[in-house]
Amino acid sequence: MYTKEQLFHFTESVFQKCGMPAADAALAADVLLSADMRGIDSHGVARLSGYVRLYEAGRANMVAHHKVIHETPSTATIDADRGLGLVVAPKAMDIAIKKAKQVGTGWVAIQNSNHFGIAAYHAMKALPHDMIGFAMTNASPLVAPTHSKERMLGTNPICMAVPTGENRPFVLDMATSGAANGKLEIAQRSGKSLPNGWVQTKEGEASNNADELKNGGSLLPLGGHKGYGLASMVDILSAILSGANYGPWVPPFVAFLNPLENLPGNGIGHFLGAMRIDAFRPASDFKEHMDLWINRFKDSVRTNPEVPVLIPGEPEFDLYAEREVKGIPLNEVVEKDLQSLAEKLGLSL
Amino acid sequence: MYTKEQLFHFTESVFQKCGMPAADAALAADVLLSADMRGIDSHGVARLSGYVRLYEAGRANMVAHHKVIHETPSTATIDADRGLGLVVAPKAMDIAIKKAKQVGTGWVAIQNSNHFGIAAYHAMKALPHDMIGFAMTNASPLVAPTHSKERMLGTNPICMAVPTGENRPFVLDMATSGAANGKLEIAQRSGKSLPNGWVQTKEGEASNNADELKNGGSLLPLGGHKGYGLASMVDILSAILSGANYGPWVPPFVAFLNPLENLPGNGIGHFLGAMRIDAFRPASDFKEHMDLWINRFKDSVRTNPEVPVLIPGEPEFDLYAEREVKGIPLNEVVEKDLQSLAEKLGLSL
Numbered sequence: 165m166y167t168k169e170q171l172f173h174f175t176e177s178v179f180q181k182c183g184m185p186a187a188d189a190a191l192a193a194d195v196l197l198s199a200d201m202r203g204i205d206s207h208g209v210a211r212l213s214g215y216v217r218l219y220e221a222g223r224a225n226m227v228a229h230h231k232v233i234h235e236t237p238s239t240a241t242i243d244a245d246r247g248l249g250l251v252v253a254p255k256a257m258d259i260a261i262k263k264a265k266q267v268g269t270g271w272v273a274i275q276n277s278n279h280f281g282i283a284a285y286h287a288m289k290a291l292p293h294d295m296i297g298f299a300m301t302n303a304s305p306l307v308a309p310t311h312s313k314e315r316m317l318g319t320n321p322i323c324m325a326v327p328t329g330e331n332r333p334f335v336l337d338m339a340t341s342g343a344a345n346g347k348l349e350i351a352q353r354s355g356k357s358l359p360n361g362w363v364q365t366k367e368g369e370a371s372n373n374a375d376e377l378k379n380g381g382s383l384l385p386l387g388g389h390k391g392y393g394l395a396s397m398v399d400i401l402s403a404i405l406s407g408a409n410y411g412p413w414v415p416p417f418v419a420f421l422n423p424l425e426n427l428p429g430n431g432i433g434h435f436l437g438a439m440r441i442d443a444f445r446p447a448s449d450f451k452e453h454m455d456l457w458i459n460r461f462k463d464s465v466r467t468n469p470e471v472p473v474l475i476p477g478e479p480e481f482d483l484y485a486e487r488e489v490k491g492i493p494l495n496e497v498v499e500k501d502l503q504s505l506a507e508k509l510g511l512s513l
Numbered sequence: 514m515y516t517k518e519q520l521f522h523f524t525e526s527v528f529q530k531c532g533m534p535a536a537d538a539a540l541a542a543d544v545l546l547s548a549d550m551r552g553i554d555s556h557g558v559a560r561l562s563g564y565v566r567l568y569e570a571g572r573a574n575m576v577a578h579h580k581v582i583h584e585t586p587s588t589a590t591i592d593a594d595r596g597l598g599l600v601v602a603p604k605a606m607d608i609a610i611k612k613a614k615q616v617g618t619g620w621v622a623i624q625n626s627n628h629f630g631i632a633a634y635h636a637m638k639a640l641p642h643d644m645i646g647f648a649m650t651n652a653s654p655l656v657a658p659t660h661s662k663e664r665m666l667g668t669n670p671i672c673m674a675v676p677t678g679e680n681r682p683f684v685l686d687m688a689t690s691g692a693a694n695g696k697l698e699i700a701q702r703s704g705k706s707l708p709n710g711w712v713q714t715k716e717g718e719a720s721n722n723a724d725e726l727k728n729g730g731s732l733l734p735l736g737g738h739k740g741y742g743l744a745s746m747v748d749i750l751s752a753i754l755s756g757a758n759y760g761p762w763v764p765p766f767v768a769f770l771n772p773l774e775n776l777p778g779n780g781i782g783h784f785l786g787a788m789r790i791d792a793f794r795p796a797s798d799f800k801e802h803m804d805l806w807i808n809r810f811k812d813s814v815r816t817n818p819e820v821p822v823l824i825p826g827e828p829e830f831d832l833y834a835e836r837e838v839k840g841i842p843l844n845e846v847v848e849k850d851l852q853s854l855a856e857k858l859g860l861s862l
Contacts, residue, residue, distance in 0.1 A: 234792075234793060234794060235792075236616060236617030236618075236789070236792040237586060237587070237616040237617060238586070238587040238616045238617040238618045238792070239617040239618060239788070239789075239792040239793055241793045241794060267585060267586040267587045267616050268585030268586060268587040268588040268620075269585075269587045269588060269618060269620055271617070271618055271788065273793050296750075296754075308813075309810055309813055309822050310822070310823070311815060311816055311817070311820045311821065311822050311823070312813040312814055312815060312816060312822045313814055313815070313816045314813040314814040316809075316810060316813050322743075324746050324749075326749055334745070334749065336742040336743075336745065336746055338739045338742055338743075342736060361736070364816075367816075368816030368817075386735065386736040386739055386740075387691060387710070387735040387736030387737075387739075387740065388736075389823075390687045390688075390735055390736075391735075391736065392825075393685040393687055393825045394671075394685075394687075394743075396683070396685065396810075396825060397673050397685055399806075400673075400675055400683065400803070400806070401645075404799060404802045404803055404806060405645075405790070405793045405794065405799065406793065406794070407794055407798075410802070410806055411806055411809055411810065412809065412813075428802060428805060429802070439588070439620065440585070440588075441754070443583075443584075443585040443587070443588040444583060444588055444590045444622050444754045444755065445583060445590060445754065445755070445756055449756075450753060450754065453753045453759070453777060453778070454749070454753055456777060457748075457749070457753060457759055457760055460665075460760055460761065461658055461665060461745075461760065464657075464658055464661040464663040464665050464761075465661055465662055465663040466660060466661060466662070467660055467661060467662045467713075467716075467717030468660070468717075471660045472660065473658050473659070473660050473661045474659070474660070474738075476741075476742045476745060
C-alpha cells in the first residue's frame with residue numbers, strides 16, 4: 165500500500181527528471197494519481213514508465229508550450245506542442261470554463277497531444293463552477309469497425325460530469341469499446357476468459373481469449389455497430405476538428421511501436437467542453453432536480469434486492485474515499501516497473 | 514407504394530384538420546416523411562395517428578407558440594408550449610444555428626414538448642451551414658437501469674451529423690437502448706425471437722421474446738451499464754437542463770396511458786446543438802479530412818469480403834434514394850390505420 169502523497173511526489177519527481185517544469189510536473193502527477201485514487205488503475209501510475217518511454221523516444225515534449233491557434237467566443241483550437249495530454253488538457257479545460265463564463269458554453273479541440281489520462285479528471289474541473297463538463301479523446305487503434313477485422317479506432321472514451329446538490333456528482337466516464345484495455349489486462353493477469361462481445365480474433369471471429377490482442381485480434385465496439393458510431397463521433401470531434409491524427413493513424417501509446425508514415429495530422433486529439441448550468445436555468449433548480457433524479461434512480465426496483473442500482477461515478481467516489489484511508493494498492497508488475505524507473509532516475513519509490 | 518408527395522400532403526392535411534397552422538403542418542409533415550424516406554418506418558407516418566390521439570386527449574397543443582425563456586450568446590432554453598417536437602425542434606435548431614454563426618456554437622434545451630420524430634432531421638439542418646449538428650431527446654420510459662427491472666428511461670437517442678466534401682455526410686442516429694422500440698415491433702410482426710441483450714422479463718430475467726414489453730418487461734440499455742450511462746446523459750441534457758420531465762416521469766407517447774401525477778417538469782425534453790466547423794479550423798480542411806476518414810474506413814479490411822464496412826448514415830441515404838424512385842412501402846397495419854384516420858377526418862389517403 166502506498167499513500168496518495170508518496171505516489172504523487174514520486175510521479176512529480178519522475179516528470180521533473182525528464183525536464184518538465186515543476187508546475188507542469190505537479191499537474192501531470194495530480195491527473196495520474198486521480199486515476200489511481202478513483203480505482204482506474206490502468207490509467208494511473210501504471211502508465212508512468214510509458215510516458216517516460218515516449219519522452220525517451222523523442223515523441224513527447226516535456227517542455228511544451230501549448231498555443232491557441234484558432235478561436236471564437238465559445239471555441240478554441242489548441243496545438244499542444246507534442247506535450248502530454250496530462251498537462252495540456254487541464255489547461256485547455258480552464259479555457260473552456262473561461263469561455264463558458266463569458267458566453268454560456270466553451271468548447272476546446274486539441275491537436276498535437278499525447279494521452280491525457282482519465283477523461284473524468286478534466287470534465288470534473290467544471291463542477292466547482294456549476295458547469296457540466298465534457299471530455300473525450302481518441303487513442304491508439306485497437307477497435308475494429310463493425311464488419312471489419314482491422315484495428316481502426318481507439319477505446320475513445322466519452323465523459324460527462326454533472327453538478328448535483330446533496331448527492332455526489334454524476335460522472336459518466338466510459339470507453340466506447342465493449343471493454344477498456346485495462347479490463348483485458350486484469351483478465352490476462354488473472355487468467356480468466358472474457359465475456360462475449362469484448363474481442364475478436366485477427367480473422368474477425370468471436371473470441372473469449374484475454375490474449376487475443378497479442379495474437380493480432382481486435383477489441384469490439386460497445387454493443388456492436390452503435391459503439392462503432394460512438395467511437396467515430398469521438399474520433400471526429402477530437403481529431404478531425406482539431407487537426408490531430410485519426411483512425412488507424414493515431415500514434416500508438418507504446419513507444420516500441422512507431423507511428424505510421426505520412427500522417428494526416430499532428431499527435432493525438434482531445435475534445436473538451438464546459439456548459440454553464442445557469443446559461444439554461446438557475447443552478448439551484450437544476451441541482452435540486454439532479455438530486456431527485458439520482459434519488460429516484462437509486463430507489464428504482466432492483467432485480468436482486470442485494471444488488472443496488474448505481475449512479476455513474478459512485479463506485480469511483482467510493483474507491484477514492486477508501487483509498488484516502490487505506491492507501492493505494494499497486495499490483496506486483498506495476499510496483500516492479502516503478503522500482504526500476506526509480507533506480508534508473510536515481511529516485512526512491 | 515406511396516409517393517413521398519402523397520404521404521406528405523396527407524400528413525399535412527391531417528395536422529391542419531387538427532387546427533395546426535399551415536406552415537407548421539408542412540414542417541411537421543416534412544419531419545415525419547423524412548423518417549419514412551430514410552427507412553426509419555417506426556418514426557414516420559406510422560406515428561401520425563398517435564400524434565392525433567395526443568391532440569384529442571388534450572395533451573398536444575396544435576397552435577403552440579414556443580418561447581425563449583432563458584438565453585446567453587451560445588445557449589437558449591425554450592418552452593414549447595405543449596406543441597409537437599416535430600414543429601418546435603426545427604425552429605429551435607434554427608436558433609442554435611444562428612447562435613453558432615455569432616459565437617461559434619449554439620445549444621438549445623427544450624421543455625414542455627412532445628415527441629420530435631427522428632433526431633437526424635434536426636441535426637442535419639446544420640449541414641448546409643458547414644456546421645456539425647447534434648440532437649437528443651428523452652422519451653417514454655421503457656428501459657431499465659442496470660440491476661433494475663423498472664422502466665426508468667426512454668430509448669433516448671443521440672444524433673450527430675457531420676459535413677463532408679465528396680462523400681455523403683456522416684450521420685450517426687442511434688437509440689441508447691440495445692434496440693429501438695421500432696425494431697421490436699418489426700420482430701413482433703414477423704414472429705421472430707429477439708437477439709440477446711434487447712429485453713428482460715418483468716422479473717429482470719434475460720429474454721428473447723418480442724412480446725416481453727407487453728408482458729410488463731423492459732428494454733435493456735445498449736451493451737449493459739454503459740448504455741444506461743448514455744441514456745442518463747441524454748435524459749439530463751434534454752430534461753434537467755430544460756425543465757422537462759425526466760426518468761419515469763416522462764409522459765408516455767401513447768395517449769391511452771395517462772402521465773403520472775405530481776410531475777417534476779413540463780412535457781418531454783430535447784437538446785440540440787450546432788458547432789460551426791470554422792470556429793475550430795477552415796471548413797475546407799475539415800471536409801477534406803472527413804473524406805479521407807470515410808474512404809479509409811470503407812477500405813478497412815473486411816471480415817467477410819461480401820459484407821462492406823458501413824459509414825453511419827449510409828443505409829439511410831441509400832433508402833432515401835431508392836424510395837424517391839420506387840416510393841414508400843407501408844405495412845398493412847399502418848396503411849389501415851391511416852385509412853381510418855382519413856375516414857374520420859374526411860380526407861383521402
